[in-house]
Amino acid sequence: METESPNNNDLGRTLAMLLARLWLALRSLQTGIEKFAGTRSSETAVTIDGAANTYGLTESASSKVYGISHYSGVPKALYDKFAAEPLIPGWFLGLYDLLLGPALLLLGLTLLLGIATRVSLFVMGLVYTSLTFGLILLKQDAGVAWLAAHVILIVMALSLANHNRFAILKKW
Amino acid sequence: MNPSPSNISRRSFLTRSLGAGLVLGAPSILKAAGTSPSDTLKVAIIGFGKQGRVLFEAMSNIPGLHFQAVCDIWDYNRKGGMGKVRALQGHLPNGYVDAEEMLNKEKDLDAVIVATPDFWHSRHTVMCLEAGLNVYCEKMMSNTIDDARAMVLAAERTGKLCQIGHQRRSNPRYRYTLEQLLKRHQICGQIVNVNGQWNRAVSSSQDIAYKESLAIDPAVLKKYGFKDMHQFMNWRTYRDLSGGPISDLGAHQIDIFNWYLGTVPKRVYASGGNDFFTQREHFDNVMAIFDYDTPQGGCRAFYQVLTTTSAGGGYYESFMGTEGTINISERAAYTNIYRESGSKMSWEPLVEKGYLKKVAASAPAASGDSDAIASYESAAPEAFALPGELNKPPHQPHLENFFAAIRGEETLNCDARHAFESEAPIYWVNPSALDGAPVNLTPDHLSV
Numbered sequence: 104m105e106t107e108s109p110n111n112n113d114l115g116r117t118l119a120m121l122l123a124r125l126w127l128a129l130r131s132l133q134t135g136i137e138k139f140a141g142t143r144s145s146e147t148a149v150t151i152d153g154a155a156n157t158y159g160l161t162e163s164a165s166s167k168v169y170g171i172s173h174y175s176g177v178p179k180a181l182y183d184k185f186a187a188e189p190l191i192p193g194w195f196l197g198l199y200d201l202l203l204g205p206a207l208l209l210l211g212l213t214l215l216l217g218i219a220t221r222v223s224l225f226v227m228g229l230v231y232t233s234l235t236f237g238l239i240l241l242k243q244d245a246g247v248a249w250l251a252a253h254v255i256l257i258v259m260a261l262s263l264a265n266h267n268r269f270a271i272l273k274k275w
Numbered sequence: 276m277n278p279s280p281s282n283i284s285r286r287s288f289l290t291r292s293l294g295a296g297l298v299l300g301a302p303s304i305l306k307a308a309g310t311s312p313s314d315t316l317k318v319a320i321i322g323f324g325k326q327g328r329v330l331f332e333a334m335s336n337i338p339g340l341h342f343q344a345v346c347d348i349w350d351y352n353r354k355g356g357m358g359k360v361r362a363l364q365g366h367l368p369n370g371y372v373d374a375e376e377m378l379n380k381e382k383d384l385d386a387v388i389v390a391t392p393d394f395w396h397s398r399h400t401v402m403c404l405e406a407g408l409n410v411y412c413e414k415m416m417s418n419t420i421d422d423a424r425a426m427v428l429a430a431e432r433t434g435k436l437c438q439i440g441h442q443r444r445s446n447p448r449y450r451y452t453l454e455q456l457l458k459r460h461q462i463c464g465q466i467v468n469v470n471g472q473w474n475r476a477v478s479s480s481q482d483i484a485y486k487e488s489l490a491i492d493p494a495v496l497k498k499y500g501f502k503d504m505h506q507f508m509n510w511r512t513y514r515d516l517s518g519g520p521i522s523d524l525g526a527h528q529i530d531i532f533n534w535y536l537g538t539v540p541k542r543v544y545a546s547g548g549n550d551f552f553t554q555r556e557h558f559d560n561v562m563a564i565f566d567y568d569t570p571q572g573g574c575r576a577f578y579q580v581l582t583t584t585s586a587g588g589g590y591y592e593s594f595m596g597t598e599g600t601i602n603i604s605e606r607a608a609y610t611n612i613y614r615e616s617g618s619k620m621s622w623e624p625l626v627e628k629g630y631l632k633k634v635a636a637s638a639p640a641a642s643g644d645s646d647a648i649a650s651y652e653s654a655a656p657e658a659f660a661l662p663g664e665l666n667k668p669p670h671q672p673h674l675e676n677f678f679a680a681i682r683g684e685e686t687l688n689c690d691a692r693h694a695f696e697s698e699a700p701i702y703w704v705n706p707s708a709l710d711g712a713p714v715n716l717t718p719d720h721l722s723v
Contacts, residue, residue: 146666148663149629149662149663150629151455151628151629151630151662152628152629152630153628156451156662156663158447158448158450158451159447159665159672160447160448160451160661160662160663160664160665161663161664161665161666162662162663162664163664163666
C-alpha cells in the first residue's frame with residue numbers, strides 16, 4: 104500500500120498557497136486599477152458617400168480610459184447610499200473613498216510579490232470586512248455573501264502561510 | 276449687404292411664393308456685413324424666463340458673444356439671468372425692466388434676443404429693428420397676424436436681420452432629411468399624407484405657480500399688459516396674450532409641414548375644446564387638417580395638440596409616402612424611417628453609402644396569432660434611421676446661424692418673411708375651430 108510522502112504533501116500545500124496568493128493579488132490589484140477607469144466620449148462627423156457630411160451630423164463613440172482624474176474609490180451610487188447612513192460619518196466616508204483604491208493596489212502588490220504576506224492577507228481581510236459592514240447597512244445580502252467568499256479564501260491562505268514560497272519578505 | 280426695404284404686394288407675394296413654391300425654401304436674402312468675423316458681438320436679452328434661459332444656455336456654447344444687457348420686468352427672472360451671465364463671462368451685465376429704456380442707454384449693441392410672451396414679440400422686435408439692431412425673436416411671431424406682418428415690414432424697412440426661432444430650420448437632422456432624403460433621393464416617393472402631434476399629460480399642463488413674496492408690483496404688471504400675476508405666469512392660456520397650444524406647440528411642427536412640402540395649405544379645418552381645463556380661454560385640445568396642393572399632387576396634413584393626455588408620449592412629424600415614411604422629431608428617439616413593403620426602390624445602395632442606417636427589425640407579429648387576419652394588414656415595413664445626430668442643444672445651430680448671418684458668413688435660415696409665410700396658416704386654426712367651419716386660405720389670409 105502506497106502512502107503520501109511528506110514532500111509530496113508540502114508541494115500540494117505550497118501550490119495551494121501560491122494559487123491563493125495569485126488569485127487574491129489579482130482580485131485586489133485589478134479592482135484597484137478599475138477604480139481609476141473612466142469613459143472618454145468623442146464626436147466625429149458622419150461619413151456619407153465617402154466624405155464627411157457638411158450638415159453637422161455626428162456620431163458619438165466612447166472608449167474606456169484610465170487616469171487619476173477618473174478615480175472613484177466607492178462607486179457613486181453606493182457612495183450616495185452610504186452618505187445617507189447615520190452610522191457612517193461623512194468625514195470617514197470621504198477618507199475611505201480616498202484610500203480604498205490605493206489600499207487595494209498596495210495590498211495586491213505586496214501579496215503578489217510576497218512582501219509580509221501574513222500581514223497583507225490580514226489587512227486585506229480587514230478591508231473586505233469593512234466593505235461587508237457597509238453592505239450590511241444597505242441590506243445587500245448577496246454582496247455580503249460574495250465578500251464572505253473572499254474572506255474564506257484569505258483565511259485559507261493564512262492557514263497555509265507556513266508553505267509560502269516565492270516571497271521577497273517572508274517575515275510577518 | 277443689407278437688403279433694401281421692399282413693399283411687396285400681395286400679387287407679387289403670390290408670384291414669388293405660392294405659385295413658384297419658393298415660400299418655404301432657403302432665404303436668399305438677409306445676411307449682414309460690416310462686422311469683422313473676429314469681432315465680439317454685443318448681445319442683449321429681452322425676456323429671461325423659461326425660454327430665455329433655454330436660449331441663453333444654447334448661446335453660452337457659442338464663441339464671440341458678449342452679453343451686455345438683460346431686460347425682464349420680473350426681478351426674479353432679471354436677477355437670475357444676470358447671475359447666469361456673470362457666471363459665464365465673469366461680470367454682471369446691465370439690467371433693465373423696460374426694453375425701451377435699455378435701447379436708449381445701450382448704444383453699441385449688435386443683436387437682441389427676444390424671448391418675451393407672444394403678445395410682446397412684435398413690439399419688442401419692431402422697436403429693436405428700428406433702433407438698428409439685429410433681432411432673434413422666439414416663435415410664434417406674434418399672437419395676431421397683423422402684428423406678425425408688422426415684424427416682416429419692419430425687418431424689410433430697416434434692412435436689419437430678423438430671425439424667427441423655428442430652430443428646426445437649422446437642425447442638421449431636419450436639413451439633411453429634407454435635402455438628401457426627401458428631395459435628392461426621394462425615398463418617400465409621393466408624399467400623400469402628413470401627421471404631426473405634440474401631446475402633454477395633464478400633470479405637465481398645470482398652471483404655473485409662483486411665490487407671493489416674489490410677485491410683481493400690480494402697477495408694473497398693468498403697465499406691461501398683465502391683469503395680475505397669474506396671467507403673467509400663465510399668459511399662454513389667455514386669448515389676448517397668445518395663440519394657445521396650437522401656436523405654442525403646433526407652430527414648430529406645422530412650420531415643418533410647410534417647409535418640407537414646399538408650399539402652404541389652401542384650406543384648414545379645425546376643431547378644439549376645453550375638455551379638461553374648462554376655465555381656460557384657449558382650447559386645451561386642438562386638431563387641424565390642412566389641405567395642400569403640392570407639385571406631386573394633393574396631400575393632407577393632420578395636426579393634433581393635446582394638453583390633457585400624453586397619449587403615450589413623444590412628438591414628431593410624420594411624412595407618409597408611397598415608397599416610405601419618415602417620422603422626424605427634434606428628439607432622435609422619436610425619429611424613425613420606414614420603407615414600404617413591396618416598394619420598387621431599393622434602399623440598400625443608400626445604406627451602403629451611409630445615407631441611411633438600417634435598423635434591426637423588431638419581431639414581426641406572428642401571422643398565426645389569433646388576432647391576425649393576413650388580408651387586412653400590410654406586410655411589415657423595413658426600418659431605418661438617420662446616419663447621425665445633433666450633438667448640441669437643439670436651439671444652438673439656429674442661434675449660430677443668426678450670429679453667422681450678422682457677421683456676413685451665412686444667410687438666415689428663417690428670416691421674418693419666410694417665417695411669416697409658414698406661420699400664416701396657423702393663425703387661422705383657432706378661428707376655424709371657433710366657427711366650426713373650414714377656412715379657405717387666400718392671399719388675404721396668407722400674405723404680408
